Amino acid sequence: MTPQTEEAVNTFSKELALHAYRQMLRIRMFEEQVNELYTRALMPGLAHLYSGEEAIAVGICEALKKEDYVTSTHRGHGHCLAKGATPNLMFAELLGKEAGYCHGKGGSMHIADPATGNLGANAIVGGSMGIATGAAFSSKYLKNDLVAVCFFGEGALGQGLLYEVLNIAQLWKLPVIYVCENNLYNEYTHYSETTAGDICARATAFGVKAETVDGQDVQAVYSKAKQLIDDARAGGGPAFLLCNTYRYTGHHVGDINRDYYRTKQEEQEWKTRRDPILLHGERLLHEGFTDKATLDALESEVREEMKAAVEFAIAAPYPALEEVEMHVYA
């Protein structure tokens, strides 16, 4: 065991391991309900599911403080929940209801929550890289020791903004972690067709330290993230973390027929052999942290939590029509 992994095992306590399992389950079950809502035509707009990628959001957010900042993407439900958002208010937002995080004005792709440091999900691919870097800039300016995490998909590696802000973040030693979630596909195109060269080398070219981690292993993500976040908080500057992962479903819930860009077999392999929740559950059992019956009970409990949240959201009223002109200006 290298000293690093030894430390990781030590910091990933039994309590944290169980909590991380619950958080991943909550994201998975949340999205089960999203899929259901969408299929029943109760949910307007688009929904991009995060299923398969849960270990990244949870591993990283568990290494953050509540006040630390995150920015998210169009595939943002997992980041919001992992950072502490409440399912009731999230479902209400997804249904365009007044009780939602943004009074129903943002929807699935724009959930924002100052109480949990969530600067907002973003429907522009790569659009939040400036915002996250700016939050890190103000942390340094105000000397409040907060760290900002910028989540983005590998498709955003094509956006020039990333390279502008990597350069500035490194020059100014800003406490920001750029987390690239490589789920292999930019919408309907394999990333190898869009991404030249080595991904991490793009960051190291700016002198930004870059690490790669198995995005299906919540403990590994957590321990890498913890090192990078603690280092950034201590003044060590930015970092880049490449998390290799996979999305189980289509680009969005309506993307059903996807044989033209990937095989059923590939999907099946990831789901059965690389599932972050299954893998972590096995670890919990192996370590003797819990037993199968407890895990099953937890699953039912979380599923009930999410069903209740959906009921809350369905029953909630829409915003008053006067809201349409509110919040254009502060």
Next chain:
Amino acid sequence: MPDTTDRELTFAQAVREALAEEMRHDSRVCILGEDVAEAGTPFKVLSGLVEEFGTNRVFDTPISEAGFTGIAVGAAMTGIRPVVDIMFGDFLTLTMDQMVNQAAKIHYMSGGKWKVPMVLRTTLGASRRSAAQHSQSLHAWLCHVPGLKVVIPSTPADAKGLLKTAIRDENPVIFFEDKMMHHKLKGPVPTGEYTIPLGVAEVKRIGKDISLIATSSMVQVALGAADMLAEIGISAEVVDPRTLWPLDEKTLIDSAKKTSRAIVIDEGYGRYGVTSELASVISEGAFYDLDGPVLRMGAMHVPIPFSPPLEDLTVPTEKMLFDAAKKLCSKS
């Protein structure tokens, strides 16, 4: 405004004074831009600020307009009040996602949860023989986007009072300065502390026969044309909206109702531009009091050329405005 004095400042000095006062007043105010610190910008508008406030308040950035504008958006959301300097208004194109899709939308999309109190200062205006990529007046683009405020002062005193208000505003504000005015235009600037609210137009010259509604550098053009018109017995009123959004519609409409004729003049492109909007506002608000159509004058619909005689053709002049006003007054 408090006690006016004999003190005269250039437009650039007034801008600098506003920034210095606001930076003294609020430690969260900082400046981000290319060559803003020791160089004080290529136009020397910010000279001296870094000496007073240091490089921890005045940040020289890489040449990364999208990057540092995006950083300002995030910084504004999290407790800073950044003032971004975009050297030439033409480079606004590079900041458009950050301003249009991010800064302008965040307050609304978050249901009022996040605010973006930032200012983006940039330039407009031709006439410097700078050719097509350094001469545009693109302010109309930003007026088109709900969530942004757009300020376009025409005098040093207005620039100072409006910039101070813009910095204190809780929203993203774009502040346009005509680069020909920075050092060439001088004017009285009150010594005491003052601010000017956004959304209040000012009548720069009172008249009764025709309203010349002018913005930025075109206010001086309108005042010059008004002098020429006075010589032939036409009394022109010059009104400056000062901010394009929020827009003081009432003052514009009232002036047109009073004089019964109006010409709108702005240095942006005439087609689909600021003049079109202002002319519509006046037509809708004062139609039954008007003695003729509201005319509009803007830049020619061409990329601004380099060659001096060609460039001079593209921007409205006192003579062009005088001729148009004379014709409008004689017809009706």
